Amino acid sequence: MVHLSREEFEEAVADALDEIPEQLARAMDNVVVLVEDDPPAEFGDGLLGLYEGTPLTERGSWWAAGALPDRITIFRRPTLALARDRDEVVAEVKVTVVHEIAHHFGIDDARLHELGWA
Numbered sequence: 001m002v003h004l005s006r007e008e009f010e011e012a013v014a015d016a017l018d019e020i021p022e023q024l025a026r027a028m029d030n031v032v033v034l035v036e037d038d039p040p041a042e043f044g045d046g047l048l049g050l051y052e053g054t055p056l057t058e059r060g061s062w063w064a065a066g067a068l069p070d071r072i073t074i075f076r077r078p079t080l081a082l083a084r085d086r087d088e089v090v091a092e093v094k095v096t097v098v099h100e101i102a103h104h105f106g107i108d109d110a111r112l113h114e115l116g117w118a
Contacts, residue, residue, distance in 0.1 A: 002083045009076045010035050012090050016097040024101075029056060031070040031104050033097070039075045048082070049074050049096040057106030072100040 004012070013035055017025075031053065039047035053070025074096055083089040099117050112118040 002080045002085060002089050004076075004080060004086065004089060006035070006037075006076065009080070009089070009093075012093045013074050013097060015090070016094040019094065020098075020101065027056075028101065028104060030067060031072060033072045033074070033100075035074050035076055037076050039073075039078065045081075046078055047075055048079050048092065049100040051100045051103035053104065055104060055106035070104055072097070072104065074100070 013033065017033060039045070039050065043050070050073045051070065052073070054067070074093060079089060079092050079096065083092055095117060099112055102112055102117060109118060
């Protein structure tokens, strides 16, 4: 297992977010990206990221009334356990961030697999 401190891992997530094209980043609406050490128990130990919210493609006029931000959570320990070195951590974080942002835009897992982002 690769060791990266919480701060180093958060920096990798921030760097991945910085690589998102500006036009796409501006289109994200009411979403927060967080880092947690472990996924919730009901998802098991292997989950690298989780999108929780209402995808942009499903929001209607009702949505904005008091809606909490969507959440994208990137899980540190499963990512570190998967990677062999720091470069693999950085690459996996990037894929996970893109994958979860795609869910915010309404792209499902099947389509992400087709595009190579799963």
